[in-house]
Each structure stands twice: as structure tokens, then as C-alpha cells.
Amino acid sequence: MTADTDRTASPEGVWDLTVATPVGRIKAVVEFRLRDGSLTGLASGAGEDVPLRDIAVDGSRVTWKQSVTKPLRLNLAFAVDVRDDTLEGTSRAGRLPASKVLGTRRTTPARTAE
Template sequence: MTFQDEQGVLSGFAASRTEDVPLRDLRVATDAQEDHVMWTQTITTPVRLELAFDVTIDGDRMTGDSRAGRLPRSTVTGVRRVP
């Protein structure tokens, strides 16, 4: 995942070995200690799925889950990489 903030507008994309897809409907809710981020994205490989993400950003760490329609939630974790 790559997130960008350009003049207060959040955008991003997800990159994999097989495709790069834009993140859509990005929303951020902030409280005193962390940021809560939600977005959707569509993948086409290995099958076409509409994924909905709901994660919490705490410092350099991201934790939360994603859903693909009726499938069970999948755990999502990540650590910020410095370019």
C-alpha cells in the first residue's frame, strides 16, 4: 500500500506482483492517539474481488481487517517502509 497526502487530499494504490490498483473511497477518522483509515479496492488476480479495508494506524504500524463480499474477514497488518 502506498498512501499520499497532496494538499489535504488522501489517495493511494496497492501494488502486487501481478497488478497495481487504486484505492477508492479513502476515509480517515482521527482521535487523540491514532488514525482510523477505510478504503475499497478491486483486484482481478487470481479472481475479481471487491475488497473493503478498515485499519488503524498507530505510529509506523497498521492493523485491521479486510472483507471481500460474503467471505470472512481477513487480518491485515503492515509496517511503514522508508523509501
């Protein structure tokens, strides 16, 4: 795997997500960071911030789990494909039908100091 491939498939950064659920579209922000060789994450939306669990990257495929309490108490499982600065996939809450997930990576200014 080349450095370019790693960068393209990497979920690192801040993502604006839209989840198309049966009760309407839900907007959220998800941030992935590489810390000490491990990928960590935090999701924000509906007035709460929740940590991401069980984050796994397999090529361009990224999966994770998170629990939310708003608008309902749910355990969610996400599976998305990352392509450059977009992602697309699904979110599933237990036995409920999968909901479509679309996301765009936020662009940030380049750092001037290393």
C-alpha cells in the same frame, strides 16, 4: 488535534501489507499520498497496480476500497488502525469472512531540500 497526533495517525507513506486469507497469506504494497488536500492511494501486488477508492481517515482509523483481478476478481473493503509505523485491521471481500491485515510503514531517508 496536535501536529504530533496528526503525524502518528497519518497513513501517508509506503506500507508493506500481509493479508491472512483462508487460502494463504497475500503480500501487497500500499502507498498513500496527500495531493491537493486529498488522500490518494495505490495498491500493488500479484502483478497488478490498483487505485484505492473512498479513502477515509477518522482518528487512527483508515478505511478504503479497492478492486483486484488476481488471484480472483474481488471488491475489497479495508478497515485498519494506524499506530506510528504499524497498522492492523481487516479486509473484507463481499460476504466472505474478514481477513486479518498487518502492515509496516517503510522508512525513507529524510529529504534534504524543501
